[in-house]
Amino acid sequence: MNKEITQNGLWTNNVALVQLLGLCPLLAVTSTTINGVGLGLATMVTLICSNTMVSLIRGFIRSEVRLPVFVLIIACVVTVIELLMKAFFYDLFLVLGIFIPLIVTNCAIIGRAEGFASRNPVGASALDGFMMGLGFLGVLALLGAMREVIGSGTLLANADLMFGESAKALTITFNEDYAGFLLAILPPGAFFGLAILIAAKNAMDIKIKNKIVLVDATLEAKTA
Amino acid sequence: MNKKQILISGVFLWVFAVVGTSFVAVTENTTRTKIKDNERLVLLRNLNALLPAEQLDNDIVNDTVAVPASALLGTQADTIVYRARLLGKPMAAIFNSIAPNGYSGKIHLLVGVFADGSVAGVRAVKHSETPGLGDAIETQKSDWIFSFNDRSLSSPVPSNWLVKKDGGDFDQFTGATITPRAIVLAVKNTLLYYQQNADSIF
Numbered sequence: 270m271n272k273e274i275t276q277n278g279l280w281t282n283n284v285a286l287v288q289l290l291g292l293c294p295l296l297a298v299t300s301t302t303i304n305g306v307g308l309g310l311a312t313m314v315t316l317i318c319s320n321t322m323v324s325l326i327r328g329f330i331r332s333e334v335r336l337p338v339f340v341l342i343i344a345c346v347v348t349v350i351e352l353l354m355k356a357f358f359y360d361l362f363l364v365l366g367i368f369i370p371l372i373v374t375n376c377a378i379i380g381r382a383e384g385f386a387s388r389n390p391v392g393a394s395a396l397d398g399f400m401m402g403l404g405f406l407g408v409l410a411l412l413g414a415m416r417e418v419i420g421s422g423t424l425l426a427n428a429d430l431m432f433g434e435s436a437k438a439l440t441i442t443f444n445e446d447y448a449g450f451l452l453a454i455l456p457p458g459a460f461f462g463l464a465i466l467i468a469a470k471n472a473m474d475i476k477i478k479n480k481i482v483l484v485d486a487t488l489e490a491k492t493a
Numbered sequence: 494m495n496k497k498q499i500l501i502s503g504v505f506l507w508v509f510a511v512v513g514t515s516f517v518a519v520t521e522n523t524t525r526t527k528i529k530d531n532e533r534l535v536l537l538r539n540l541n542a543l544l545p546a547e548q549l550d551n552d553i554v555n556d557t558v559a560v561p562a563s564a565l566l567g568t569q570a571d572t573i574v575y576r577a578r579l580l581g582k583p584m585a586a587i588f589n590s591i592a593p594n595g596y597s598g599k600i601h602l603l604v605g606v607f608a609d610g611s612v613a614g615v616r617a618v619k620h621s622e623t624p625g626l627g628d629a630i631e632t633q634k635s636d637w638i639f640s641f642n643d644r645s646l647s648s649p650v651p652s653n654w655l656v657k658k659d660g661g662d663f664d665q666f667t668g669a670t671i672t673p674r675a676i677v678l679a680v681k682n683t684l685l686y687y688q689q690n691a692d693s694i695f
Contacts, residue, residue, distance in 0.1 A: 300624070334502045338509050345513040349520045356524035359531035420625075451625040 278400025285408035290377035305413025313402025320398030420454035422447030543605035543614035549577035567591035592679035611645035627672035
């Protein structure tokens with residue numbers, strides 16, 4: 270069961286690459302790796318909290334009011350995260366600020382509440398939230414890294430916004446004179462980047478499937 | 494569904510609304526001072542970038558005066574002007590100016606003006622100019638915005654407060670003329686505003 274949840278969240282049913290949910294923040298913030306990671310972490314924490322709470326109340330929730338209650342829970346969690354971020358990561362908040370409230374509208378979160386947490390035990394729901402969030406975070410970070418490297422020739426720029434002053438050293442600049450590739454940073458670059466990632470995932474899936482078929486065929490040949 | 498069940502659902506929803514709201518309220522309450530501090534620190538950092546700390550000894554964040562909306566400042570409502578003093582003597586005023594005609598809408602600026610009417614510094618605090626082109630107005634992207642330092646309405650004379658393309662003294666940057674043009678005009682207008690209203694500010 271746990272293995273299945275993990276596999277679903279990270280790969281088979283990945284929020285960004287398969288379900289294609291939460292694309293608005295995904296496409297908007299991924300111009301740098303750090304922005305992507307920041308929003309990814311916020312979304313992941315929201316997913317874990319909302320899944321856990323929904324699962325806790327699943328026994329006595331009345332089905333006719335369950336959706337408003339889920340929305341209420343998600344909205345509260347996001348507001349609290351926004352306040353905490355303002356209090357402890359203010360510089361990062363200045364960058365991601367307008368996208369944090371948008372997490373409320375990320376269909377992936379209510380989707381997991383309704384589709385998984387409302388009918389599974391607390392532990393499994395929390396794990397599902399973590400894995401779905403991690404899958405989303407991974408795509409955000411990867412897309413951010415791609416766009417940052419191609420678009421501005423750096424990696425992990427502004428890491429100090431998230432990890433403090435000492436993280437300035439994490440920034441990698443590949444070429445000081447790189448003029449930048451504007452398209453990658455502008456919104457179309459986000460669509461191209463996401464398309465490439467989805468295509469790559471599908472190609473890998475086909476490859477894996479072919480391998481399994483091949484193995485099955487050899488096994489059959491041997492037994493015959 | 495009978496009345497009783499509707500009532501139970503309503504109460505259920507009500508309980509959740511109360512619990513959720515109190516959760517948010519408690520967090521808001523505990524983080525409020527910390528958030529206020531953060532906002533103040535960022536403001537102070539922005540102001541100090543325009544004016545080195547040794548040039549003032551007053552509490553600049555709270556030593557402010559509200560000025561009415563003005564076409565020269567590009568503002569449509571009262572805005573705050575921060576005043577820097579050293580030993581009680583006026584040193585500089587920092588304006589929240591708006592360049593209304595950026596490439597993608599308004600560009601919000603902080604313009605520091607020394608008491609003698611020369612520019613202490615300019616920073617773009619909020620804008621939506623094109624990344625990679627118009628955003629060279631940010632200090633992280635280029636040094637362009639520093640070209641205003643120590644300029645005044647006598648250097649260059651007001652008629653030369655234009656980008657080079659328009660026959661003035663200020664560089665534009667490759668591929669983007671509209672953004673620098675908007676900012677040059679906004680800084681010039683802020684200096685004009687100061688010239689006309691210096692008495693009411695200090």
